[in-house]
Amino acid sequence: MGFRSDMGVLWHLLSAKAKSGADHQERLEAFYSGQREAYDSFRKRLLHGRERLMELLPLPAGGGTLIDMGGGTGSNLEALGDKINHLERASVLDLCPSLLHVARERITQRGWTNVDAIHGDATQYQPPEPVDAITFSYSLTMIPDWFESILHAYKILKPGGIIGVVDFYVPRKWPDKDRKSGSGFTRTFWPTWFGYDNVFLSSDHLPFLSRRFDPITVEENRGKVPYMLGMKAPYYIFIGKKPLQA
Ligand SMILES: C[S@@+](CC[C@H](N)C(=O)[O-])C[C@H]1O[C@@H](n2cnc3c(N)ncnc32)[C@H](O)[C@@H]1O
Numbered sequence: 440m441g442f443r444s445d446m447g448v449l450w451h452l453l454s455a456k457a458k459s460g461a462d463h464q465e466r467l468e469a470f471y472s473g474q475r476e477a478y479d480s481f482r483k484r485l486l487h488g489r490e491r492l493m494e495l496l497p498l499p500a501g502g503g504t505l506i507d508m509g510g511g512t513g514s515n516l517e518a519l520g521d522k523i524n525h526l527e528r529a530s531v532l533d534l535c536p537s538l539l540h541v542a543r544e545r546i547t548q549r550g551w552t553n554v555d556a557i558h559g560d561a562t563q564y565q566p567p568e569p570v571d572a573i574t575f576s577y578s579l580t581m582i583p584d585w586f587e588s589i590l591h592a593y594k595i596l597k598p599g600g601i602i603g604v605v606d607f608y609v610p611r612k613w614p615d616k617d618r619k620s621g622s623g624f625t626r627t628f629w630p631t632w633f634g635y636d637n638v639f640l641s642s643d644h645l646p647f648l649s650r651r652f653d654p655i656t657v658e659e660n661r662g663k664v665p666y667m668l669g670m671k672a673p674y675y676i677f678i679g680k681k682p683l684q685a
Pocket residue numbers: 467482486489508509510511512514515532533534535538559560561562575576577578581582583
């Protein structure tokens with residue numbers, strides 16, 4: 440994977456045709472089907488903080504269930520290391536068949552018998568039982584009703600269950616206490632840039648998550664964007680707990 444495969448990804452990022460379709464699933468499929476093989480290599484340099492999220496994620500000792508919502512190729516599960524083998528079940532849920540195809544190949548190659556890949560919508564999927572942990576890694580910004588997917592995650596988590604999110608965002612001009620503020624350039628440039636690819640950055644994810652869940656870890660950072668001359672886009676990590684008395 441090198442410059443040539445990067446050019447294929449960049450074509451999809453820049454082409455309007457590669458992201459059109461009659462509905463959300465069709466648009467995702469149009470965007471990702473031609474870049475599914477190069478996805479992991481390119482996103483490794485763009486989607487920062489994913490490994491850190493999975494490392495920090497508190498999982499129940501001796502079992503438990505995890506759903507990675509909008510989990511794409513399932514690459515995040517690699518970052519769990521040996522912890523994955525102790526899970527009762529881990530699911531990669533996604534609406535895009537092409538990325539799920541890669542996830543299924545990974546599951547087979549890895550021999551993960553406790554992992555499955557599910558085609559579904561993060562705002563609606565009903566697991567057989569309430570789950571212990573749910574993650575969203577750079578998926579909220581691609582889910583039009585992102586607030587609905589957080590509310591839905593809240594519903595299907597067990598009391599005391601964990602939510603972990605990493606994503607791009609817009610730091611507010613006047614943020615909550617202890618949160619970072621963003622310059623006018625940051626607040627206008629990055630939403631416009633990513634919006635072209637149907638990635639919608641928001642200043643409301645962090646406040647919304649913080650009001651629904653008891654925060655455990657909140658980090659705000661910046662990461663380099665490939666081929667953008669060292670420019671860094673803002674991203675956050677949020678880990679929180681569903682209150683026991685929900
Ligand atoms: C930028 S990718 C991130 C994939 C993966 N989580 C990662 O970190 O590499 C966004 C993912 O969200 C998925 N997605 C978007 N809307 C969705 C929805 N409503 N339900 C499930 N998945 C969705 C896309 O198909 C895509 O796989």
